[in-house]
Amino acid sequence: QLGLERSYPRYLAVAHPRDLATGLRRFFSTSERDVPLPADADAEAFGESKLLAAAAEGDHDSREAVERMLEGLKTKLVADDAEVVLVQHGSVDVVDIAFCIDLTASMTAYWPKVKKAIVAIARALEDHELLAQHTVRFGVSCFRDVGEQHGPQLHFDAGNGAHVDADAVETFLARSDMVCSGGGDIPEDVLGGMRRCFDTLFSPVERSPTTARFMLVFSDGPQHGLVAKAGVRDDHAAGVKGEPAATAAKSLMEALADGNVFTLMAGIRPSLTRRFFDQLEAVTPVVQGIKPLRTCDELFSDAAARDQFHFIFVIDRSGSMGTDTSDGGYRLEGVRRAASAFVARRAQQQGQVGEQDLASVIQYNGDAEIICEGAALASATVPQAIASIKIDGHTCFANALRAAETLVNRTAADRIPVVLFMSDGCDGGDAHFPIVRNMCRGSREVRFYAVLAYECDEGCTRVMKKLAAESRTGNSFCLAKDTGELVAKFVAIAADAKPIDEVAAAVGEE
Template sequence: IGCGTMQLGLERSYPRYLAVAHPRDLATGLRRFFSASERDVPLPADADAEAFGEAKLLEAAAEGDHDSREAVERMLEGLQTKLVKDDAEAVLVQHGVDVVDIAFCIDLTASMTAYWPKVKKAIVAIARALQNHELLGQHSDSSQEAGDVPSFTRTVRFGVSCFRDVGEEHGPQLHFAAGNGTHVDADALEKFLECNDMTCSGGGDIPEDVVGGMRRCFATLFNPAERSPTTARVMLVFSDGPQHGLVAKAGVRDDHAAGVKGEPAATAAKSLMEALADGNVFTLMAGIRPSLTRRFFDQLEAVTPVVQGIKPLRTCDELFSDAAARDQFHFIFVIDRSGSMGTDTSDGGYRLEGVRRAASAFVARRAQQQGQVGEQDLASVIQYNGDAEIICEGAALASATVPQAIASIKIDGHTCFANALRAAETLVNRTAADRIPVVLFMSDGCDGGDAHFPIVRNMCRGSREVRFYAVLAYECDEGCTRVMKKLAAESRTGNSFCLAKDTGELVAKFVAIAADAKPIDEVAAAVGEE
């Protein structure tokens, strides 16, 4: 028996040997040593994750979905150290029983709508792989000779705790032991996820009360008075947003930036991670939109205490493939075609021609910024004067349809913002749940009424994420500037008022919106990602 992390060279001298990295691994190592079916074959290293990623265990559970299968493999690798190398493994040898409690803490806010089907599939796949594997699932080794080691049973129990945002009704919970005292296995977990109301709703701003959701999960599922002694306690957190108050820079809407219920976010996060560590809970944070969660995960890791030489926290930035984690957008161009748009400009053209140039530059910048990813963006075009008309809806941004629609706009009439914004709201409501609507509202003047302000407010402050930019070009008098600034303020999108005095500035503003972190990858600028 060799103990240590260095190369001991045991294989050169001994046909049978046991090498472990730490004394706490002896129990697991001895059990494997005496139960190995081929006596002269060296034991696999405990750090080898191959057994946890075997496709044969995951293919059926993931129903052939490649992205979900890879997600399961990454998640299981995150659990490996805790479930195989744990100080409490000695309980196995002493008592012949071993229990693992695994709680799934799930964000059910509206922004999770597009991701929930895959998250649900991954949860079931994770549960089945853990339950069925010979090291983690229920197991009784009848092949052992008498006197080798005690036979044992390892029971994996599952629980669920769903959360929504501050002040909203949380989702359902599933405790590790059912009402009749039986353990919740993978079958019971799958039935719970299918039969209960798991509707994604609420939220409204980008951050969520993730810390509050984790606290609720810990307090109710891992309550010492309601659980049996366990050798491993694991919380898997699925969320697509950062915690309120932990968004480092301006530009991201956060309705609770000062903290939740008067408690500063940093203080809440620190107390949570200390409580989880004290409760011997290993935490795995699964980032569904890594652009929004990566910095938050770093902040959690920074305040997680070290326990027995390790931090009981692991983060997984890419739960699914890049395509699943990437933000997709529906850009809605709302273009003024009133008579003033025919006014000549200093560069020898006219105002509507300048808008066409700006839109063309927008498309080119998106393609440059995202490469082939830009093909996933959709665009719609609304032309308006006293009335409003949708002349292009849901076309690929990189296609010829969008510039053709803008080229077809004819100049005529006066200006009415309300009708144009109602048309924009219609397109926002038609936008698929897996896309973020981005409205670019452009005018060279203003509307003296007040009906347009509540339209923007209602459009942008609902349950889904909507971004709005008010672009004022050419006519930059004080009255028009005040109206467009107020429209931008109603949207609550950060830095969303744009002022362009000529065509050159208009092109630059459109390019800046296309390249800016907010409409492409909000967190890059919002939380200072390196």
């Protein structure tokens, strides 16, 4: 059946059980031309036998194992006309990690944090104690949607015997052509991007001569044809280039598994990608008892995974909010502009198809009043409520924070309350601190931001910083000296509603 001119024993040696499937395939296709004799092999020691070896350079454990095997076979090899085939992908002393990045326009809001996360992951892996004896190399492959020009690539080998390290990745990501653009509809050609990464970074095997291969995929959209949400526009619902998405997914995941690539999917917007990830997992073959795939959005809380938030705006309306600002307006007007920018950023992040954010508005001076509760963030109700705020009176934080706590407690269990507490001054008492502590340190997740605008003296800064510290929300104190900074702070909070850093850290740890 094999077309051999004569029959003789053949022996297969693999360095690790995970290489067995690949080894068997190569075993029946290997020839002397395909796998030459190593220069230091003493073929004559085995008489008439043929030694076909592709041993990994520098792989001490594998070399020792092969030498022991050959010693045990010497008597047979001398007596018989035998052939030994050693099959390995390459050295396990090298670990190749490719970052496969969605560079479509919808990633714009996430891109600064994703870049920082990728560099942090690369540095953490270089310093990881389990990889201390390995050479860790990185690659980058960026993709856009169907028919669009893909982003640049960075290969593992930097040339002249050097490899791509974390510093090189950081420099590469800072390139001027690393710009999010294109797309249009919500889904992306994620499978096409992953296929391009595999075909150009990991193939042929000479580009990545190792059995330790990883692909980390960062995307905020599902694959064309694998969209779970009804009403989501999909310009390629029938598949890309005539191939059904389910078929393409199965083919890709089998190719990655066959190529010893362990894939990690970092979902940026799990409300859109969860079903896609489930479908990938369903078609990923089991290799040596495990599926070489991990998805990371299970690390979100249930509400964050569905992208469901209740934003509670707590806005100071005391007399000082009528003070003129340097841009020709006044302070309360600046707050309205910041709130509008906040709404626009959240709409951009959700692509207007995610689960609907809700919002409430509290106005306060000496007293506090809930003037809007549980309205759709993108509706006209929220800006109308903010526009209705009238300037008057002095400032009392405690009453405002009690009203915020009431709304937090009334927030549905499937949503995360996010309190944006804004003032242009401070309250000299201390009753407000335990209110924030009780509100934010209970059994449910509550996020709290203390925004100090315009009046940035030392006393007010100290009070607002302490409020932020009581909440235990990371980086939750915001200082804005003018309207421009206030708008920027609100936009930054809107972009931070999903814990991308937590996901990135989890990927690095894995």
